[in-house]
Amino acid sequence: MSKVLVSDSIDQAGIDILSQVATVDVKIGLKPAELREIIGEYDALMIRSSTRVTQEIIEAGTQLKIIGRAGVGVDNVDVPAATRRGIVVVNSPEGNTIAAAEHALAMILALSRHIPDANASVKRGAWDRNSFVGAEVYKKTLGIVGLGKIGSHVANVARAMGMKLLAYDPFISTERAEQIGCQLVELDLLFQQADYITLHIPKTPETTHLINAVTLAKMKPTARIVNCARGGIIEESALAAAIKAGKIAGAALDVFESEPLGESELRSLGKEVILTPHLGASTAEAQVNVAIDVAEQIRDVLLGLPARSAVNIPGLGPDVLEELKPYMQLAETLGNLVGQLAGGRVEVLNIRLQGELATNKSQPLVVAALKGLLYQALRERVNYVNASIEAKERGIRVIETRDASIRDYAGTLHLEATGTLGTHSVTGALLGEREIHLTDVDGFPINVPPSKYMVFTLHRDMPGIIGKLGSLLGSFNVNIASMQVGRKIVRGDAVMALSIDDPLPEGILDEIIKVPGIRDAYTVTL
Numbered sequence: 001m002s003k004v005l006v007s008d009s010i011d012q013a014g015i016d017i018l019s020q021v022a023t024v025d026v027k028i029g030l031k032p033a034e035l036r037e038i039i040g041e042y043d044a045l046m047i048r049s050s051t052r053v054t055q056e057i058i059e060a061g062t063q064l065k066i067i068g069r070a071g072v073g074v075d076n077v078d079v080p081a082a083t084r085r086g087i088v089v090v091n092s093p094e095g096n097t098i099a100a101a102e103h104a105l106a107m108i109l110a111l112s113r114h115i116p117d118a119n120a121s122v123k124r125g126a127w128d129r130n131s132f133v134g135a136e137v138y139k140k141t142l143g144i145v146g147l148g149k150i151g152s153h154v155a156n157v158a159r160a161m162g163m164k165l166l167a168y169d170p171f172i173s174t175e176r177a178e179q180i181g182c183q184l185v186e187l188d189l190l191f192q193q194a195d196y197i198t199l200h201i202p203k204t205p206e207t208t209h210l211i212n213a214v215t216l217a218k219m220k221p222t223a224r225i226v227n228c229a230r231g232g233i234i235e236e237s238a239l240a241a242a243i244k245a246g247k248i249a250g251a252a253l254d255v256f257e258s259e260p261l262g263e264s265e266l267r268s269l270g271k272e273v274i275l276t277p278h279l280g281a282s283t284a285e286a287q288v289n290v291a292i293d294v295a296e297q298i299r300d301v302l303l304g305l306p307a308r309s310a311v312n313i314p315g316l317g318p319d320v321l322e323e324l325k326p327y328m329q330l331a332e333t334l335g336n337l338v339g340q341l342a343g344g345r346v347e348v349l350n351i352r353l354q355g356e357l358a359t360n361k362s363q364p365l366v367v368a369a370l371k372g373l374l375y376q377a378l379r380e381r382v383n384y385v386n387a388s389i390e391a392k393e394r395g396i397r398v399i400e401t402r403d404a405s406i407r408d409y410a411g412t413l414h415l416e417a418t419g420t421l422g423t424h425s426v427t428g429a430l431l432g433e434r435e436i437h438l439t440d441v442d443g444f445p446i447n448v449p450p451s452k453y454m455v456f457t458l459h460r461d462m463p464g465i466i467g468k469l470g471s472l473l474g475s476f477n478v479n480i481a482s483m484q485v486g487r488k489i490v491r492g493d494a495v496m497a498l499s500i501d502d503p504l505p506e507g508i509l510d511e512i513i514k515v516p517g518i519r520d521a522y523t524v525t526l
């Protein structure tokens with residue numbers, strides 16, 4: 001049975017799903033060294049934002065197949081390191097959208113009306129109605145940085161509160177912004193005009209310290225800023241300085257440059273600053289959503305099924321996979337076959353996607369072909385996650401061409417591998433909906449289904465050659481299941497494809513090449 005480690009606090013609904021297929025260990029608060037010590041036992045790791053899955057952890061996780069992040073941000077996971085190791089990383093892109101958006105909205109209102117400090121003062125026994133005079137959000141301008149899932153929900157609610165909405169997001173269209181009632185503007189204009197600024201962007205090299213002394217200086221002295229996205233988007237020391245100097249009016253932060261928040265100037269600031277301990281996703285509803293969403297994906301991957309929200313297998317969603325499944329099998333078989341025919345180190349792989357395969361949707365077939373090509377070198381270590389990166393690291397140049405014209409089959413896939421030992425090519429198609437057929441080898445037309453053990457010869461098309469090969473194999477007790485010759489002209493060069501019942505015994509290939517008329521022979525295991 002598979003083993004899953006849950007190292008952050010996850011709703012029971014997720015644990016129940018995992019328990020259907022695996023032994024589940026819940027160990028919360030592990031130190032990095034403790035996690036590294038035990039991760040080697042586990043097939044899957046389920047986390048939230050507290051566990052840092054570094055390259056070191058990934059390397060120690062020799063059995064790991066999947067890392068499931070029960071939430072959105074995967075910045076606590078070294079995704080490139082996981083990808084190199086062929087580990088799928090999945091998240092829950094939508095499970096906590098509403099929770100995070102509502103937390104940001106709560107922060108905006110709490111800042112405006114000083115609710116945390118007013119509450120604390122009443123609880124201390126005071127009745128001070130003068131220190132907490134607030135501001136209305138009605139008719140104020142809200143600047144939303146990042147108009148994705150959370151930013152859009154914030155926009156919808158803020159519009160209902162009568163706020164004017166500006167948004168900055170270089171990756172969305174003006175039409176999309178207008179649909180949700182936002183005016184798309186440049187960042188500087190947003191900083192200059194907004195009364196409230198709320199951040200809903202990922203932390204990337206571009207967004208790190210997006211809010212710094214320079215950008216803070218552009219804001220209104222009455223501006224208030226909310227960060228429920230990621231720590232590090234705001235430079236905390238610059239923010240504390242700006243608030244102290246009265247350059248902006250306040251800030252509400254749920255996320256920090258370093259979590260848990262340690263010693264910080266922010267803690268000493270007054271009612272103009274509100275701090276929460278990364279609670280954006282912490283609602284009962286969101287925790288059930290993300291736990292179920294991610295546990296289901298872990299369960300599926302452990303059962304050999306695809307994951308619906310993998311962050312490191314672009315374009316391989318279950319709907320795409322289902323549609324392409326037979327072609328994926330074809331691409332992988334052809335990749336494996338051409339790799340074995342080419343032998344040696346492959347330097348260039350030409351892939352031609354023809355007919356109905358000549359669309360961008362068939363991109364996963366390129367990944368499948370590479371997986372097949374690398375199988376001889378990497379065996380089970382290559383998968384859909386790491387095939388492209390492994391090919392790149394081995395210096396294999398991949399050239400794709402697409403040709404929408406339809407020949408004999410609805411879709412054909414042609415692979416040509418050039419390596420240190422020469423160039424070979426194979427073409428294949430599906431017969432009916434899912435039966436794989438080889439339709440061409442090294443430019444010679446054939447029509448055979450691939451089988452586990454095969455022998456290919458390049459020979460002169462002349463009488464007697466088939467008989468000689470048959471009796472040679474017979475003398476070594478090799479049973480031929482099927483045989484086909486492909487030729488372009490009578491008595492010219494030809495290719496023979498033999499399916500045999502067992503692997504070709506050692507040394508027989510050399511004997512085959514000695515048969516007069518046979519120029520080359522290859523044995524492959526598919």
Ligand SMILES: NC(=O)C1=CN([C@@H]2O[C@H](COP(=O)(O)OP(=O)(O)OC[C@H]3O[C@@H](n4cnc5c(N)ncnc54)[C@H](O)[C@@H]3O)[C@@H](O)[C@H]2O)C=CC1
Nearest residue numbers: 073100146147148149150169171200201202228229280281
């Ligand atoms: N505090 C918490 O507990 C939670 C925090 N989050 C964080 O909230 C953030 C937003 O999450 P979602 O809305 O689900 O993501 P999303 O992917 O739906 O939206 C992000 C938006 O940011 C935009 N963007 C990317 N780079 C940008 C840049 N340089 N400038 C401006 N816009 C840029 C994208 O185009 C996209 O529209 C993420 O960082 C996520 O990790 C999410 C859930 C809970």
Ligand SMILES: O=C(O)C(=O)COP(=O)(O)O
Nearest residue numbers: 048049050071072073281
């Ligand atoms: O989903 C996200 O990106 C979050 O930041 C939520 O983090 P959490 O799962 O509450 O540790």
